[in-house]
Amino acid sequence: MGSESGQAVLRFYSGLWRFCRNAAILWDVTRPWALLLLWAWAAWPAHAQSPDSVLLTVYFSERPPFSVVEGQRGLILDVTKAVLAEAGVRARFIELPPRRIIDLLRVGQPDALGIGWFRTPDRESWGYYSQPIYQDSPLVAVVNARAIDTLPSPLRLDALLSSGLTLGRQSGASFGAAVDRKIRALGLVPLETMVDVGQLLHQVQGGRMDYTLLPEEEARYLLDHDASLNPGVVLTPLADPPPGNLRHFLYSASFDRVLATRIDTAIDKVRGASTSSVATRAPGP
Secondary structure, eight states, X not given: OHHXXXXXXXXXXXXXXHHHHHHHHHHHHHHHHHHHHHXXXXXXXXXXXXXXXXXXXXXXXXXXXXXXXXXXXXXXXXXXXXXXXHHTOEEEEEEOOHHHHHHHHHTTOTTEEEXXXXXXXXXXXXXXXXXXXXXXXXXXXXXXXXXXXXXXXXXXHHHHHTSOOOBEEETTOOOOHHHHHHHHHHTOOOEEESSOHHHHHHHHHHTSSSEEEEEHHHHHHHHHHOXXXXXXXXXXXXXXXXXXXXXXXXXXXXSOHHHHHHHHHHHHHHHHHOTTTSSSOOOOO
């Protein structure tokens, strides 16, 4: 019995050795092709996957009427969902402060995008943009009621920026390329705050800053939906506002360019189907 068991063990290890030797020879022959297939699988881009397998992270900030966390709705969020559905891309939506979104995209997150961003030279130095998805109304000033009498009427943008009053804005935000250039040329340093735009208006009301600039549809929405801001701030049209800013999807440099092209094609289709909300000003809320 012991002899038979020993012979069985010997046959097992002998067969295992022959298998491993043959496998090693086979691996030497097929290794270049196997490695090529492995590399191709690892490098298979998101755009070459079936649409249902692509899952993007969409970053947005609470900013009514453009984006509202409750119900994940708003002028920009609704357009975003329509575009991604047309592109056949699944998405999860995550709300973060603007500065945090910029930080995540700047470091190169490849499977994410930010929505509703203006073009700026700084952002174009590390990321890139989609075609426009929305165009704002022209900017208006929202001014502390105690400061409004110090301003001329009609109010021009240069006069407002040169008035000596303190301009406030969200941290990391832009007023658009034209206004940002004027601010830099005048040497102004806006007072930045980490709060949302609704709370920023309360800071204008409280005197922490004297005014801010907002697209008209946003300013009117906030004033209409927060009675506590009246009469503390005054919505003041500008006599010479620049054209409304175009808003885009913002990608990191690592985002797949072919997938971005597919999304641009979807933007064109959605824009053609609803020119009132994509790349043009939607009716006021």
